[in-house]
Amino acid sequence: MAPEQTLEYPTPPIRAEAVPPTLPRGGEMREKEVQPEHRPATPWETDAHAAATALGLFSIGLGAAEIIFPRAIAGWLGIRRRQILLRALGAREIATGIGLLSGRGRATWLWSRVLGDAIDLGLLAAASQLRHAKSRRIAAVSAAVAAVTAGDVVASIRASHRAVHTRQSITVNASPETAYQFWRCLQNLPRFMRHVELVRPEGERRSHWVVSGPGGLRLEWDAELTDDQPNRLLAWRSLPGSPVRHVGSVEFERAPGERGTVVRAEVEYAPPAGRLGSKIATLLGRDPSQELREDLRRFKQLLETGEIITTEGQPAGRSQGTSWRYDATVRGEREYVRF
Amino acid sequence: MKAACWYGKQKIDVVNVAEPRLLNRHDAIVRITTTAICGSDLHLYNGVVPTMERGDILGHEFMGEVIHVGSDVRRVKSGDRVVVAFPISCGQCFSCQHGAFSHCENSNPNAWIAEKMLGHSPAGIFGYSHMTGGFAGGQAQYVRVPFADVGTMKVPETLEDEQVLFLSDIFPTGYMAAENCNIQNGDTVAVWGCGPVGQFAIRSAFMLGAERVIGIDSVPARLKMARDGRAETINFQESDVYDALMDMTGGRGPDSCIDAVGMEAHAPAMIGWYDRVKQLLMMETDRPFALRQAIMACRNGGTVSVPGVYAGWIDKFPAGAMMNKAITIKTGQTHAQRYMRPLLERIQSGQIDPSFVITHRLRLDDAPRGYDMFNHRDGCIKVVMKPWS
Numbered sequence: 167m168a169p170e171q172t173l174e175y176p177t178p179p180i181r182a183e184a185v186p187p188t189l190p191r192g193g194e195m196r197e198k199e200v201q202p203e204h205r206p207a208t209p210w211e212t213d214a215h216a217a218a219t220a221l222g223l224f225s226i227g228l229g230a231a232e233i234i235f236p237r238a239i240a241g242w243l244g245i246r247r248r249q250i251l252l253r254a255l256g257a258r259e260i261a262t263g264i265g266l267l268s269g270r271g272r273a274t275w276l277w278s279r280v281l282g283d284a285i286d287l288g289l290l291a292a293a294s295q296l297r298h299a300k301s302r303r304i305a306a307v308s309a310a311v312a313a314v315t316a317g318d319v320v321a322s323i324r325a326s327h328r329a330v331h332t333r334q335s336i337t338v339n340a341s342p343e344t345a346y347q348f349w350r351c352l353q354n355l356p357r358f359m360r361h362v363e364l365v366r367p368e369g370e371r372r373s374h375w376v377v378s379g380p381g382g383l384r385l386e387w388d389a390e391l392t393d394d395q396p397n398r399l400l401a402w403r404s405l406p407g408s409p410v411r412h413v414g415s416v417e418f419e420r421a422p423g424e425r426g427t428v429v430r431a432e433v434e435y436a437p438p439a440g441r442l443g444s445k446i447a448t449l450l451g452r453d454p455s456q457e458l459r460e461d462l463r464r465f466k467q468l469l470e471t472g473e474i475i476t477t478e479g480q481p482a483g484r485s486q487g488t489s490w491r492y493d494a495t496v497r498g499e500r501e502y503v504r505f
Numbered sequence: 506m507k508a509a510c511w512y513g514k515q516k517i518d519v520v521n522v523a524e525p526r527l528l529n530r531h532d533a534i535v536r537i538t539t540t541a542i543c544g545s546d547l548h549l550y551n552g553v554v555p556t557m558e559r560g561d562i563l564g565h566e567f568m569g570e571v572i573h574v575g576s577d578v579r580r581v582k583s584g585d586r587v588v589v590a591f592p593i594s595c596g597q598c599f600s601c602q603h604g605a606f607s608h609c610e611n612s613n614p615n616a617w618i619a620e621k622m623l624g625h626s627p628a629g630i631f632g633y634s635h636m637t638g639g640f641a642g643g644q645a646q647y648v649r650v651p652f653a654d655v656g657t658m659k660v661p662e663t664l665e666d667e668q669v670l671f672l673s674d675i676f677p678t679g680y681m682a683a684e685n686c687n688i689q690n691g692d693t694v695a696v697w698g699c700g701p702v703g704q705f706a707i708r709s710a711f712m713l714g715a716e717r718v719i720g721i722d723s724v725p726a727r728l729k730m731a732r733d734g735r736a737e738t739i740n741f742q743e744s745d746v747y748d749a750l751m752d753m754t755g756g757r758g759p760d761s762c763i764d765a766v767g768m769e770a771h772a773p774a775m776i777g778w779y780d781r782v783k784q785l786l787m788m789e790t791d792r793p794f795a796l797r798q799a800i801m802a803c804r805n806g807g808t809v810s811v812p813g814v815y816a817g818w819i820d821k822f823p824a825g826a827m828m829n830k831a832i833t834i835k836t837g838q839t840h841a842q843r844y845m846r847p848l849l850e851r852i853q854s855g856q857i858d859p860s861f862v863i864t865h866r867l868r869l870d871d872a873p874r875g876y877d878m879f880n881h882r883d884g885c886i887k888v889v890m891k892p893w894s
């Protein structure tokens with residue numbers, strides 16, 4: 167059946183909280199073309215990469231020694247008849263080493279090294295109790311392992327907090343003009359960005375951002391527009407002195423066949439190390455690209471229907487209408503799970 | 506208010522819950538006068554649809570009276586008697602504006618879950634797991650209807666609830682299944698499954714010009730209802746379906762085949778156990794026995810239309826038959842809103858009275874019994890419930 171019945175419903179008004187200020191056309195200082203594939207690694211990433219590679223090679227070397235010369239090593243430590251255990255430890259070292267060199271899931275592999283170190287230290291302590299143990303040598307080896315552990319911990323923490331870069335796009339049933347204007351009116355951002363509590367424009371290019379998250383986390387920073395091409399593109403970055411280095415851009419491109427506008431957003435965050443850094447990491451979640459995707463989805467909903475659909479507050483045969491396991495994720499109380 | 510809630514596999518309870526309120530500006534609250542149990546609800550009942558939670562209110566086939574509307578609702582008002590379409594659709598997105606209401610891009614708050622499982626998300630659906638939004642359903646005394654302007658249709662006072670209730674789902678579903686067959690004069694259409702969806706598919710296929718319709722099932726009462734609708738029938742427990750179909754169609758095979766069974770198909774012993782074991786071990790989420798058979802039996806160049814619900818993965822899919830025979834496959838959750846008005850006209854003009862499928866009329870309090878009977882099938886074809894008696 168052709169949809170011959172009229173499919174016309176009253177178009178909801180877009181409730182822009184404020185009218186975008188008219189801007190002189192900018193564009194002189196777009197820092198760099200942010201291209202996901204060829205973007206230069208941040209200093210963070212370069213450091214973490216070097217450390218991981220070194221530790222990976224070390225793991226493989228040590229593992230090979232344990233597998234090839236278990237008898238010699240055991241003899242030297244005075245713990246004969248423990249060759250099989252040594253070989254197993256060697257296999258573990260090699261697996262971690264290969265994992266580290268593969269470059270994927272680096273933080274996880276580094277943390278698994280820390281865990282391995284802890285096991286080694288425990289085994290060494292137990293070995294020193296054996297009858298023929300050479301306790302001097304075991305103590306020396308323990309000290310060396312402890313030093314390596316410290317290095318592993320530092321590298322793991324750094325790798326866990328590397329800069330986050332992500333890019334997502336969505337198609338919106340609205341003109342590039344409408345989409346651009348809604349976004350350009352920066353006060354609108356908190357309406358669809360889940361962690362952004364407030365954006366206050368301060369003059370033509372500067373704005374003040376307040377971001378909040380789980381555990382009472384609250385961060386503020388100043389940002390500036392680095393590019394503003396009406397109906398085409400917006401780019402911004404945080405100003406020096408902000409707790410998170412943040413760069414972002416959004417492009418509006420007319421979709422082929424008069425099918426609305428493709429909105430492409432790209433953001434990068436480089437949180438600092440230490441406690442604050444790890445708090446910020448929880449804010450970004452395990453899946454930052456999913457966060458960005460949900461932000462864009464809410465942007466689309468606002469433009470197309472004028473509201474964001476929710477089930478918050480509906481009845482159910484349990485204490486809460488929404489499900490902790492599934493719906494809470496979208497509300498920001500829980501991380502995205504992998505299916 | 507009272508509501509039928511899901512508490513696990515084959516565990517339904519009618520409990521007291523809070524009354525729904527308006528949550529979005531396009532919402533309406535409907536006081537439900539009649540509601541039904543759908544074959545799709547049986548997939549939830551039997552625990553084969555992921556992302557259900559204890560306490561979810563079930564039900565996506567319901568109608569009633571509008572008692573509150575949100576500030577942006579324009580076409581319906583308090584006091585209107587309406588039928589509600591089962592997909593929740595915004596009316597503004599690309600899909601909705603092309604009549605693909607069950608693909609609405611703005612009505613599923615949990616679209617991300619569905620995207621992970623299916624690649625793209627369908628629309629939100631009432632009472633149908635959190636993957637389709639976790640919306641409270643309509644086997645209850647009241648329900649909140651988001652995007653009420655799009656999802657509700659006023660019905661004339663001259664028609665009884667039971668005559669218009671199925672415009673919410675199964676009548677449009679059977680009709681769209683037949684429409685997807687692209688029926689030409691003289692065509693033969695075979696319909697796997699003579700449940701409520703199959704029954705409407707049979708009658709719709711005749712309305713759209715099929716010359717012969719063949720219904721396939723094993724439940725005598727359902728086969729009889731199919732014959733009452735002018736179909737010929739095959740009992741798949743008594744004869745080999747492929748052989749019977751070839752015999753009936755002179756070796757050519759049906760021009761179109763409709764799979765109105767879905768992911769919990771019954772199958773003869775060996776192959777049936779194969780799929781059951783795989784489903785148990787989560788190596789396959791759906792049991793596609795009817796679908797395989799439909800593809801094998803369909804004539805060269807014919808169409809296989811799949812209204813039966815599948816949720817995940819299947820095994821032993823006859824790709825060779827599909828390719829070599831140049832089969833067209835058409836599927837989908839029904840774009841119910843698109844069919845409600847034209848099908849209402851068919852009811853008004855007396856071409857069909859959808860209440861023929863009803864075999865059981867219960868109170869909402871009897872929902873657990875209703876689910877059990879419908880699941881056992883013998884003699885029970887469609888259950889409707891009255892929430893206020």
Ligand SMILES: NC(=O)c1ccc[n+]([C@@H]2O[C@H](COP(=O)([O-])OP(=O)(O)OC[C@H]3O[C@@H](n4cnc5c(N)ncnc54)[C@H](O)[C@@H]3O)[C@@H](O)[C@H]2O)c1
Binds near residue numbers: 701722769882
């Ligand atoms: N696409 C949609 O939007 C939509 C809407 C409603 C229902 N559905 C789906 O349609 C399907 C049927 O719904 P229903 O309400 O009629 O359910 P139902 O469970 O009452 O009907 C299924 C019928 O199939 C029969 N059957 C089982 N295995 C068979 C086989 N191998 N060959 C032939 N028949 C077999 C059963 O005996 C039963 O009569 C379900 O999967 C349901 O989820 C889809």
Ligand SMILES: [Zn+2]
Binds near residue numbers: 543545546565674
């Ligand atoms: Zn249904």
Ligand SMILES: [Zn+2]
Binds near residue numbers: 594601602608609612
């Ligand atoms: Zn829509």
